[in-house]
Amino acid sequence: xxxxxxxxxxxxxxxxxxxxxxxxxxxxxxxxxxxxxxxxxxxxxxxxxxxxxxxxxxxxxxxxxxxxxxxxxxxxxxxxxxxxxxxxxxxxxxxxxxxxxxxxxxxxxxxxxxxxxxxx
Amino acid sequence: xxxxxxxxxxxxxxxxxxxxxxxxxxxxxxxxxxxxxxxxxxxxxxxxxxxxxxxxxxxxxxxxxxxxxxxxxxxxxxxxxxxxxxxxxxxxxxxxxxxxxxxxxxxxxxxxxxxxxxxx
Numbered sequence: 236x237x238x239x240x241x242x243x244x245x246x247x248x249x250x251x252x253x254x255x256x257x258x259x260x261x262x263x264x265x266x267x268x269x270x271x272x273x274x275x276x277x278x279x280x281x282x283x284x285x286x287x288x289x290x291x292x293x294x295x296x297x298x299x300x301x302x303x304x305x306x307x308x309x310x311x312x313x314x315x316x317x318x319x320x321x322x323x324x325x326x327x328x329x330x331x332x333x334x335x336x337x338x339x340x341x342x343x344x345x346x347x348x349x350x351x352x353x354x355x
Numbered sequence: 356x357x358x359x360x361x362x363x364x365x366x367x368x369x370x371x372x373x374x375x376x377x378x379x380x381x382x383x384x385x386x387x388x389x390x391x392x393x394x395x396x397x398x399x400x401x402x403x404x405x406x407x408x409x410x411x412x413x414x415x416x417x418x419x420x421x422x423x424x425x426x427x428x429x430x431x432x433x434x435x436x437x438x439x440x441x442x443x444x445x446x447x448x449x450x451x452x453x454x455x456x457x458x459x460x461x462x463x464x465x466x467x468x469x470x471x472x473x474x475x
């Protein structure tokens with residue numbers, strides 16, 4: 236497992252995180268994602284973390300950074316599928332996920348991104 | 356990692372396989388997927404294997420079986436994101452993936468499933 240696949244759906248990109256992130260995988264993901272945002276002219280990025288039982292400060296920071304990079308490239312990031320326990324941990328860790336919207340699932344995330352692009 | 360997440364997009368379900376499948380994970384996936392097809396009234400299943408460099412006979416059979424189960428539940432299965440090397444291996448192994456359609460990527464897979472449901 237050397238990279239996380241990025242799936243394209245129209246002008247949106249979908250990333251499903253299923254494995255524990257380590258430094259190198261996170262950097263490869265950020266590289267791949269920024270490249271794909273430009274190449275596919277994506278307007279939004281959905282990051283699905285429904286498979287994660289735990290989100291530590293490393294992953295939290297990685298998601299924040301990825302969202303910040305996407306924003307500079309004019310794409311919004313929505314984090315979807317967060318488990319209740321993860322939400323509790325994030326607040327307890329004091330990770331506010333600046334600049335990242337959240338949605339219950341992929342469908343709602345897609346709607347959120349579509350609404351946002353209509354407002355532009 | 357004890358289960359592979361299943362994402363819903365309208366009437367379609369999307370599964371991204373990123374890790375090596377072992378017996379138990381494969382069985383959990385089949386259980387989860389059949390349950391979700393019924394619960395979400397899904398008409399199609401997309402299985403993304405773009406992260407897999409190798410597909411052995413076990414995964415090949417697992418995909419075939421999953422597609423057969425989905426078919427009985429009135430949902431079509433499309434396998435997307437197959438790498439060239441995987442296609443070569445599948446043919447060399449003699450795995451024909453009966454009853455499974457393939458598409459280059461998720462977008463084309465979605466189109467294929469939408470076309471098929473229009474034909475019904």
